[in-house]
Amino acid sequence: MTTTAQMYQEAEQLIADAVGDVIEHWGFRKALGRVWTVLYLAGEPLSASELTERLSMSSGAMSMTLKELQEWAVVRRVGRPGERREFFEAETDLWKMISKVVAERERFWVRSVRERVEQACAILKVVPTDEGRGALTKAKLLLSFAQLAEGVIDRFLASRRADFSGFGLLEKTPKVAGPEKR
Amino acid sequence: MTTTAQMYQEAEQLIADAVGDVIEHWGFRKALGRVWTVLYLAGEPLSASELTERLSMSSGAMSMTLKELQEWAVVRRVGRPGERREFFEAETDLWKMISKVVAERERFWVRSVRERVEQACAILKVVPTDEGRGALTKAKLLLSFAQLAEGVIDRFLASRRADFSGFGLLEKTPKVAGPEKR
DNA sequence: CAGTTCTTTCAGAAACTTCTGAAAGTTCAG
DNA sequence: CTGAACTTTCAGAAGTTTCTGAAAGAACTG
Numbered sequence A, B: 001m002t003t004t005a006q007m008y009q010e011a012e013q014l015i016a017d018a019v020g021d022v023i024e025h026w027g028f029r030k031a032l033g034r035v036w037t038v039l040y041l042a043g044e045p046l047s048a049s050e051l052t053e054r055l056s057m058s059s060g061a062m063s064m065t066l067k068e069l070q071e072w073a074v075v076r077r078v079g080r081p082g083e084r085r086e087f088f089e090a091e092t093d094l095w096k097m098i099s100k101v102v103a104e105r106e107r108f109w110v111r112s113v114r115e116r117v118e119q120a121c122a123i124l125k126v127v128p129t130d131e132g133r134g135a136l137t138k139a140k141l142l143l144s145f146a147q148l149a150e151g152v153i154d155r156f157l158a159s160r161r162a163d164f165s166g167f168g169l170l171e172k173t174p175k176v177a178g179p180e181k182r
Numbered sequence C: 001c002a003g004t005t006c007t008t009t010c011a012g013a014a015a016c017t018t019c020t021g022a023a024a025g026t027t028c029a030g
Numbered sequence D: 001c002t003g004a005a006c007t008t009t010c011a012g013a014a015g016t017t018t019c020t021g022a023a024a025g026a027a028c029t030g
Helices: A004-025 A030-042 A048-055 A059-071 A094-125 A130-164 B004-025 B030-042 B048-055 B059-071 B094-124 B130-159
Strands: A075-078 A087-090 B075-078 B087-090
Touching (some): A030 A048, A030 B130, B004 B030, B030 B048
Antiparallel strands (some): B075 B087
């Protein structure tokens, strides 16, 4: 016999693992996605030990994972009156989460690449061989691509902030997308 | 004294490592980015041994790397008349490369997630607790987000341009405060 | 301020990824 | 065929990331 609690857990695991996989694919630890998902689906703050049990993780891993999630402002720590323990709840505004990641992570890399390619271009400028000239042309192309990406990221961050601030894409208000038609 | 050949190599290393780092950040092996970059900058086909030497990699690693680059259609194998060895040249069409990756990699994951969340929704539909109902609402939101992403990817691929113009990632139907042309 | 409860830290274990280099395989000229 | 030139494969090495769990640390409570 399958209880409703078991069914809930099964669905929770499915979604947690799915989100965990995406998150891992994007270069974070799978555990970050799993923990966030359980908190998100729960809809109310949960304690660390509750999470530890539901996801079969060690207390140490849970502590580190929650710390990292908070650094990314994706999970909040909330006190609960009359409770000794700390509770945690998920940030539900997906735009807020995504923009934070893009701003801190993607931007950093794009800039780092741009700077290094610029440096290489400076060197190639004074290499008077055919090889050097050909490479310079191509390096400049890479450079303009990096600059393009930098611009896209900046515009992405600016535009959404302007239009959706306080109105997060996946905020509690349902009715986001229509019926599927694939 | 620094020769022009040494300067070329220095610039080549700088760019190769920069591209390698981005590529790694995007979930591929660093070596893929480094090898592609050397071929790209060279502008002409190079042999495996040439690459092995320039990048200080083992022959085994080079063989595997070139194989993977070819699978991603990012490097082509070219024969050279009168030469026994095989030569390799870089695909220079960035759009072609990016669209291939997006089509095969991102799409796969978005769909996989959508399917798993759909499955979980089906389970939650028959869980008659408050917990279950709340989670179902949220799961449906995740689902609509996955569908949104699927749509964005498909439109991006259909647009067939690498300049990213108008690439508002989370664009819904209307265009917002657009300084850029449609 | 001693005890209880919960959280964080961290060294080592485990798991996973990538690389090396020798051996096996392939191709081709003579 | 045979051997030279080059490529691929793969088992084990090396490197990297993530997790475990015990111990130290905090935060209350009575």
